[in-house]
Amino acid sequence: FLGNPGLPPVDLMNSLSGKHLRLGTIYEPPYSIKNFSRRCVGQSWNPECWSGFDHDILKILSASLNFSYHVVEPEDNQYGTYNKALGRFTGLVYDLQMRKIDIIGTPLIINYERSSVI
Numbered sequence: 001f002l003g004n005p006g007l008p009p010v011d012l013m014n015s016l017s018g019k020h021l022r023l024g025t026i027y028e029p030p031y032s033i034k035n036f037s038r039r040c041v042g043q044s045w046n047p048e049c050w051s052g053f054d055h056d057i058l059k060i061l062s063a064s065l066n067f068s069y070h071v072v073e074p075e076d077n078q079y080g081t082y083n084k085a086l087g088r089f090t091g092l093v094y095d096l097q098m099r100k101i102d103i104i105g106t107p108l109i110i111n112y113e114r115s116s117v118i
Contacts, residue, residue, distance in 0.1 A: 024101035
C-alpha cells in the first residue's frame with residue numbers, strides 16, 4: 001500500500017473488514033484460471049477453484065483486509081460491451097451495474113464506453 005507498505009490504510013481496512021464480496025471474473029489465463037478438476041466441478045463460485053495473477057492478488061487482499069468473497073461468472077461470459085439491441089451493457093459491466101457483483105477481478109480494460117457507467 002502506498003505510504004506504508006506494511007499496512008493498508010485504516011479506513012480501507014474498516015470498510016471491508018468482515019464483509020463478503022461477490023467477485024465477477026472470466027476465465028482468462030494467466031490472470032484468471034478456473035480449475036476444471038473433479039474437485040471443482042459445480043463449484044465455480046469457490047475461490048479455491050480459481051488461480052492466476054488476479055486471484056493471487058485478491059487472496060492476499062482478502063487476508064490483509066479481512067474480507068471474504070465468492071466468484072460469479074457472467075451468464076454470457078463477456079467482459080461487457082454496449083448492446084444497442086438490448087439497450088444495455090453485457091457481461092461483467094452489466095453484472096456490476098445490476099449489483100450482481102461487487103468487484104471485477106479480471107483484466108477489464110476501461111474504455112470510454114465503459115467509463116460512462118463504471
